[in-house]
Amino acid sequence: MDTEWSFGCVGTDHKLAGVSFREVFALDEKEVLQSLGLLQEIHGIRDVLIISTCHRTEVFYSSVQKDAIQEEKIIKILCLVKGVPYQDSLKDSFFFLRDKEETVRRLFRISIGLESGVLGDVQISGQVKNSYRISVEASHQHATMSAALHRLMHTIFYTHKCIAQETSFHQGAVSVPAVAVDWIENMFSTEKKPNILVVGMGKIGQDICRNLSRISAEVAVTNRTQKKAEHMSKTWGFKLIDYKQIKKQIAQTDVLISCVQRKEPLWKRNDFLSKENQCRYVLDLSVPRSVEPNVAKVSGILLHNVDDLLNATAQTLNERQAEVRKVEELLEDGIKEFLDWEKEHKSFFTIQKLKQAFEKLRQEEMSRHLKSCTSKEKKKIDQVTRGLLQRILKYPAIHMKEACRRGEAEELDQILRNLFDLEKVQHRKT
Numbered sequence: 001m002d003t004e005w006s007f008g009c010v011g012t013d014h015k016l017a018g019v020s021f022r023e024v025f026a027l028d029e030k031e032v033l034q035s036l037g038l039l040q041e042i043h044g045i046r047d048v049l050i051i052s053t054c055h056r057t058e059v060f061y062s063s064v065q066k067d068a069i070q071e072e073k074i075i076k077i078l079c080l081v082k083g084v085p086y087q088d089s090l091k092d093s094f095f096f097l098r099d100k101e102e103t104v105r106r107l108f109r110i111s112i113g114l115e116s117g118v119l120g121d122v123q124i125s126g127q128v129k130n131s132y133r134i135s136v137e138a139s140h141q142h143a144t145m146s147a148a149l150h151r152l153m154h155t156i157f158y159t160h161k162c163i164a165q166e167t168s169f170h171q172g173a174v175s176v177p178a179v180a181v182d183w184i185e186n187m188f189s190t191e192k193k194p195n196i197l198v199v200g201m202g203k204i205g206q207d208i209c210r211n212l213s214r215i216s217a218e219v220a221v222t223n224r225t226q227k228k229a230e231h232m233s234k235t236w237g238f239k240l241i242d243y244k245q246i247k248k249q250i251a252q253t254d255v256l257i258s259c260v261q262r263k264e265p266l267w268k269r270n271d272f273l274s275k276e277n278q279c280r281y282v283l284d285l286s287v288p289r290s291v292e293p294n295v296a297k298v299s300g301i302l303l304h305n306v307d308d309l310l311n312a313t314a315q316t317l318n319e320r321q322a323e324v325r326k327v328e329e330l331l332e333d334g335i336k337e338f339l340d341w342e343k344e345h346k347s348f349f350t351i352q353k354l355k356q357a358f359e360k361l362r363q364e365e366m367s368r369h370l371k372s373c374t375s376k377e378k379k380k381i382d383q384v385t386r387g388l389l390q391r392i393l394k395y396p397a398i399h400m401k402e403a404c405r406r407g408e409a410e411e412l413d414q415i416l417r418n419l420f421d422l423e424k425v426q427h428r429k430t
């Protein structure tokens with residue numbers, strides 16, 4: 001990173017687009033890997049991090065060229081991966097960040113939960129860590145991840161830890177699964193135990209099961225891969241249902257919670273028209289949605305999707321809102337720490353180039369004047385001049401570090417580059 005590290009973002013989220021748009025560009029892990037591979041083939045793009053959850057799909061990237069052409073290429077790749085025809089009108093539902101500090105702040109805020117559908121959502125930290133893991137694994141094949149992105153992510157994780165220790169921002173149950181279960185508990189508080197069917201044992205489904213274990217209910221679980229459902233059944237003592245029988249199970253279900261990932265809806269209007277059907281509430285926690293919207297038109301059925309469950313209890317949200325100022329102060333400390341490191345890291349390469357420029361001069365002078373010297377004399381002069389060079393370079397390095405602390409590194413960095421024409425020096429990894 002011997003040039004200015006840049007950072008930008010192309011994305012869409014729940015504030016900009018509804019679930020009907022977001023579900024089109026929701027990426028599973030396989031699609032994220034495919035997108036990473038295609039994005040890293042674009043000239044100049046590296047440090048790609050893709051965060052895709054039910055609330056957002058955002059592509060963070062480093063590139064010298066951050067303009068409308070590059071941003072259009074990124075959207076076209078998302079369209080290619082999802083099999084969606086590209087149209088210029090799609091840009092209206094995406095946002096574009098080109099300023100490095102603004103983009104860094106965006107990633108911090110997402111990772112901490114300040115930009116979540118539910119303020120302080122505790123799940124987002126794990127989702128960001130998983131996105132980072134996928135990017136790291138993909139970068140091993142393409143060698144496209146710099147020290148800057150690694151440092152940024154670990155600074156974010158450390159800041160998250162500080163916020164957890166020093167505030168109550170992440171306390172209370174207001175994640176989508178927790179809100180869903182609270183809602184069910186309130187709906188059946190004066191009735192018999194509700195019969196609940198949970199379909200899909202991915203991350204959301206598992207979180208739903210963990211939250212359901214704290215309320216009084218008869219819970220049945222199922223999954224296309226039976227092993228995951230068996231694990232949840234044994235862990236929480238829930239009834240295990242054969243995935244092939246889920247449509248029949250509806251007749252005995254009060255609440256259906258669908259958490260499956262698939263391109264087409266699993267549940268359709270006809271599934272709820274039987275006279276024997278007792279299902280009253282349907283919670284669709286999938287993105288893309290796994291329940292056809294017109295199920296809401298069936299008499300006696302109340303359908304909620306992810307967007308409908310984003311209003312958590314007022315008390316918990318108010319408590320978290322009261323902590324936002326402190327959280328943002330800690331977040332700004334983390335951002336400053338990273339940007340200071342990034343300036344110092346850039347300056348390190350300037351000092352390395354200065355060292356290489358001086359070493360080249362030393363070698364040239366040695367070659368010119370030591371032709372008649374003996375091997376012993378050459379060795380001694382080599383040692384003396386190397387030591388002298390190290391002492392000379394010591395002072396620019398010290399002043400550069402001090403300039404970084406004072407926020408004056410960029411000015412000194414540019415002076416050194418201009419004074420010694422360092423742009424012509426090819427950086428070598430040592």
